[in-house]
Amino acid sequence: MPVPEALREFAGRSSFWSEWFFDDEEPPHRPDLLVTLPVAGGYRLQLDLDFAQPFHRLELAAPGFGPREGTMLGWDAPDEGRPHALRWPELDLIGRVIAIGDPSLAHPGLVVALLSRFTPVTLTDDVPVARALFTAAFQALRPAPLEAGPEQQPIPFFTEPRWWPAPVDPEALTDREIDRLLTGVDGRRGGLDWDRREGLGWVAAQRPEHNELGLTIKSLRLGTERSFPFAGLAELLTSARERLTAEVYGAPWCSPATVVPIARRIVLAGDLSAVPTLLDALEKAGCDHPAVLDALTAPLVPAEAAWVVEEIAGAVPGTLLRLVCPERKVPLADAERARVD
Structure with a gap:
């Protein structure tokens, strides 16, 4: 393995x-x-x-x-x-x-x-x-959330899931x-x-x-x-x-008439809202690649969906990714944490 x-x-x-x-x-x-x-x-x-x-x-x-x-x-x-x-x-x-x-x-x-x-x-x-x-x-x-619920049957007012949130796993990676x-x-x-x-x-x-x-x-x-x-x-x-180009952009299901134009519009727009349309076009074109289909199936992970759309569109890597992933303000490395020592 x-x-x-x-x-x-x-x-x-x-x-x-x-x-x-x-x-x-x-x-x-x-x-x-x-x-x-x-x-x-x-x-x-x-x-x-x-x-x-x-x-x-x-x-x-x-x-x-x-x-x-x-x-x-x-x-x-x-x-x-x-x-x-x-x-x-x-x-x-x-x-x-x-x-x-x-x-x-x-x-x-x-x-x-x-x-x-x-x-x-x-x-x-x-x-x-x-x-x-x-x-x-x-x-x-991150591991799947721990399952939790009431120890006894709740009264009707408290039956909605929002009253019984899953407990936080203390070992889970936080932001x-x-x-x-x-x-x-x-x-x-x-x-x-x-x-x-x-x-x-x-x-x-x-x-x-x-x-x-x-x-x-x-x-x-x-x-x-x-x-x-x-x-x-x-x-x-x-x-x-x-290999990547051959298996995605060069695949039989990556139709230049139907699939590729949709992917290119998504890249140009910098917006993943049209991904369901792309997924539908891929399925109609006969795409059965699990990595491609999983990346474009809801719930979307923006970074995962972005690279697949980029490959289908033949776009420069990172073109869509930088637009759909929110900027996170992370401090620069300090002397204790720098890995260049």
Whole structure:
């Protein structure tokens, strides 16, 4: 199983994410976990999680690699690490194509939540898009509300559900907790950024004039580390885009006469109110892809619906997402929470 069942069980708990981001002083008694995420073209990402150390590493496995073989993209530990391995547009693409291949891993959800520790918010990021993906990913992990009701038959005046709200799960991820986690991946006050370098692609960079915290960037993706798999990562991303385009925009049910125009109108309007019309057109065109249909079926999750509409419309990723996800005012990372140390 690519994602261990134990991880799916832990993922909705705020205590797990405090441990994941090394916020707990005491090492948790959790088993080591290996998470395998098939992406495209035979490439996969592997997360090897050791909570006892604690030490977590992210690897890229190329076609033909064995179950535990991979090339290091980044790693993290409480005192030292090289965690900055991915860019937010790359993580968004990876999350989308994984969701298409495995509808149980809806996007944004567990994949974004896990890989966000290796994906800093940087100076040139589309911050509203990154913030919307991060927030929606963790909100999607919340456990179902606890069931509750009267211990005895209520009198008629109090029979409506509003009198018997479900109790709050103390372990559920609150919006405030999600905002706190988000500050921990915000590297802007550390001057964290990305540069495009010929022959390598995107490399991690630091802008001294924006480094308010006096931190030193720690990444394998600097262009000085020969071990970083620049070519392999580029191949993974190319394969991911090709597969995603083929399975959505190039699908037989993605009709250029009926389906695509509706999706493009939704993108241009920046409004999801016409999604039921799009869903009806998809069903009439013979769409049976669970990830697509689930994302567009009420109750809508704006971030999930947005990426599917963008893919159907052939729009630039994030075009609709930034318009339909409300801006959340999250403070910049402070010295204690910055992950660029």
